[in-house]
Amino acid sequence: MAADQTVHGVPPSLSAKVVGSFAYLTVRDRLPTILTKVIDTIHRNKNKFFEEYGEEGIEAEKQTISLLSKLRNELQTDKPILAVTDGLQDTESWNQYLQRHQRLQGDEASVSWFKSPWLYVECYMYRRIQEAFWLNPPISDYDYFDEGKTQSFFESQQAVMTLCTYLENINKSMAELSKNQLLEHFNKLLQVSLWGNKCDLSISAGQDNSQKLSPIDSLSSLQPFIWLMTPTWYDFLVSSGLVREVHFHGKSLPWFVSDVTAKDFQWTIRQTMAANHKWMSKSGVQWQSYLKEGVWSYHDHPFWTQPHEFCDMAADAPDLYATLQGADLVLFKGDLNYRKLTSDREWDHTVSFGTALRGFGPAPLCALRTLKANVQVGLQQGQGEKLTSQEPDWMTSGKYAVIQFYSPKSEQ
Secondary structure, eight states: OOOSSOBTTBOOBOBTTSTTSHHHHIIIIIHHHHHHHHHHHHHHTHHHHHHHHTHHHHHHHHHHHHHHHHHHHHHHTTOBOOOOOSOOTTHHHHHHHHHHHHHHHSSGGGSBTTTSBHHHHHHHHHHHHHHHHHTSTTSTTOOTTHHHHHHHHHHTHHHHHHHHHHHHHHHHTGGGOOHHHHHHHHHHHHHHHHHGGGGOTTTTTTOOOOOOSOTTTTHHHHGGGEEOOOHHHHHHHHHTTSOSOEEEEOBSSOOTTTOOBHHHHHHHHHHHHTOSSHHHHHHHHHHHHHHHHTSEEEEOOGGGGSOOOGGGHHHHOHHHHHHHHTOSOEEEESHHHHHHHTTTBOOOTTSOHHHHTTTOOSSOEEEEEEOOSSOOOSOOTTHHHHHHHHOTTTTTSSOOEEEEEEOTTTTO
8 A cells, every 4th residue: 555655665656746756747747638638539429429329418428528527627636536436346446445545644635636646546537537437328338548549550550460471471480490480589579569568548648659660670779778469479479389378358448548448359350350461361360260269368357447556466356366376477568567566666776576566476477568657676786877867767758668577486
């Protein structure tokens, strides 16, 4: 849980308390911008709501905009965090989390947008957006981030085609590949999956951030900025015989602008199958086959769309923790997952990845992360200070990336 002081060696959570910090600028500028874009999206689609639902759709649009405008005002004026009221499956869990913070701080007013942990209030904003829609049927199921995700997919078509062609060429020669050649392809596709997070729409506040260049050709220029997930990579893992099954864990509601939902997952495969490109279409057919055969499967546990640090998972979502314990390797992709893995705290850069996990270790795990927040552990002595002197924004620019591994068995 969050605290103002370091407790038992655990540093305080990142928050917007510090004026000028990246967390402060995110809460002050980026989050209101995302809310404004959601409001604009709803307003632009009012005719669609009218065509589908008549006057009821128009009234729902007005009421939803009203709730979101109120939410934006609460955020910008640092009001106390309020309880969630929509009665969904996770409502009680969210409100219990709020109560824990209130007990910790001693009063309700201290648990506010700028005073509370950044990770908590950012997740809370997305949950409150969902609440605004859920309270206003018949548009409750509307995906307010769908337009941006769809646009990014189509504007990244050339990159997807390049990857599918690359994968096809690997598959044609798979039987003849040496162990070293297989490892080389594995590393390339791992890096492609890593750098795909440069296209995160929540960081760009919904602005176009699609992948237009060849992801394979870009790797050599990006290599210096990596310290030691696209579907094509997971396809390679199966087709190469490296893994038997892949379990995808997505989100149960629209989340952080570009995160995948079950609908997005199925839509992407259908679009890939329907592509006017031989190898892209073939890849889509293969992915659909993997799903049908159970080689691939999709899951969306509600814990993924709650504010908890992952060290809380064993206690707050024991069923999910048990599921992950059955894996040979768990891959966490993206900046938000890294923040949750490390509890989004002010760790010294030299603290080990295993220490920052604070007991979370259901199975061997690997984090693929493009840096976009002020938390980074596992660096060598002096490395963080040197980077800060050369590039003060190195942790938030999206220029650097890490691949970090931890095994609970070997304590690596």
